[in-house]
Amino acid sequence: METMIDIKDLSFEYEEGAKTIDHISFKVPKGSYTTILGHNGSGKSTIAKLIIGLLAAKSGTIKVGDLVLSLDTLDDVRRLVGIVFQNPDNQFIGSTVRDDIAFGLENLCVPHDQMEDMIHEYAKKVNMLDFLDHEPTKLSGGQKQRVAIAGILAMHPSIMILDEATSMLDPRGRLEINELVRELNKEEGMTILSITHDIEEAAKSDNVVLLNDGHIVNQGKPEDVLCDVKQIASLQLDVPFAYKISSVLKKQGFHIDPTINQEKLVKALCQLHSKM
Numbered sequence: 001m002e003t004m005i006d007i008k009d010l011s012f013e014y015e016e017g018a019k020t021i022d023h024i025s026f027k028v029p030k031g032s033y034t035t036i037l038g039h040n041g042s043g044k045s046t047i048a049k050l051i052i053g054l055l056a057a058k059s060g061t062i063k064v065g066d067l068v069l070s071l072d073t074l075d076d077v078r079r080l081v082g083i084v085f086q087n088p089d090n091q092f093i094g095s096t097v098r099d100d101i102a103f104g105l106e107n108l109c110v111p112h113d114q115m116e117d118m119i120h121e122y123a124k125k126v127n128m129l130d131f132l133d134h135e136p137t138k139l140s141g142g143q144k145q146r147v148a149i150a151g152i153l154a155m156h157p158s159i160m161i162l163d164e165a166t167s168m169l170d171p172r173g174r175l176e177i178n179e180l181v182r183e184l185n186k187e188e189g190m191t192i193l194s195i196t197h198d199i200e201e202a203a204k205s206d207n208v209v210l211l212n213d214g215h216i217v218n219q220g221k222p223e224d225v226l227c228d229v230k231q232i233a234s235l236q237l238d239v240p241f242a243y244k245i246s247s248v249l250k251k252q253g254f255h256i257d258p259t260i261n262q263e264k265l266v267k268a269l270c271q272l273h274s275k276m
């Protein structure tokens with residue numbers, strides 16, 4: 001399978017000697033929906049910033065498509081990667097939804113007579129056709145993320161990274177955006193890399209990269225990664241996270257190792273949690 005992002009032996013530190021990202025390697029296959037799952041502060045957003053060159057790696061390589069990320073390739077890499085952040089307010093450029101989508105098209109030098117049709121096409125894709133003359137900052141959280149996604153799609157990226165893009169949304173908004181992203185992945189073959197706390201989203205993805213304190217502790221298909229309850233228990237994840245894992249796994253009908261006593265697991269996690 002073709003690889004869209006190839007990360008090899010990547011390390012990064014904000015402060016000398018304190019590795020935030022410690023020799024990680026993973027691949028995002030073309031057309032896949034890949035999730036990076038980890039607790040707060042495990043280094044997820046740092047990885048996103050490294051991929052788009054907002055931070056410079058201490059060592060290792062990042063390849064996007066055929067391009068190895070460097071100062072020379074930075075602009076080309078950024079053209080391949082669209083990124084949706086937690087707070088879309090910082091991302092809007094236009095004063096209306098129409099202007100915001102138009103910005104991406106202008107960047108691609110789309111001729112003016114084709115512009116309006118294309119704005120309609122992207123607004124329709126994210127179900128925001130009725131809001132073209134609205135101010136993006138005055139929309140609901142879910143609508144804002146839809147507009148941000150339309151603006152990114154208009155730039156024709158090869159991969160879309162979502163950096164906790166649904167974490168500020170209510171459950172309905174989260175569902176709306178998750179469904180839209182899934183649709184883009186399944187129907188248009190867009191490669192998705194989603195950085196998330198949402199185990200349910202990870203359970204439905206093609207690949208999960210499980211991150212703990214800057215290390216990858218496991219990666220692979222969700223049914224393999226998320227069902228390794230022993231490993232999940234060994235991570236210093238918070239108790240609600242552990243509860244959520246078991247309940248999500250049950251809902252998804254995944255096999256849970258029957259030799260693991262769930263009560264003991266949760267008790268051990270409670271003890272661990274109280275020491276943290």
Ligand SMILES: Nc1ncnc2c1ncn2[C@@H]1O[C@H](COP(=O)(O)OP(=O)(O)OP(=O)(O)O)[C@@H](O)[C@H]1O
Pocket residue numbers: 014015020038039040041042043044045046047
């Ligand atoms: N600008 C910075 N300077 C110094 N340390 C930083 C900086 N940004 C992040 N860190 C630290 O690096 C570690 C990883 O942060 P990062 O934001 O990548 O984690 P995360 O997994 O995305 O967390 P969250 O889920 O809370 O967003 C944390 O310990 C954080 O405190």
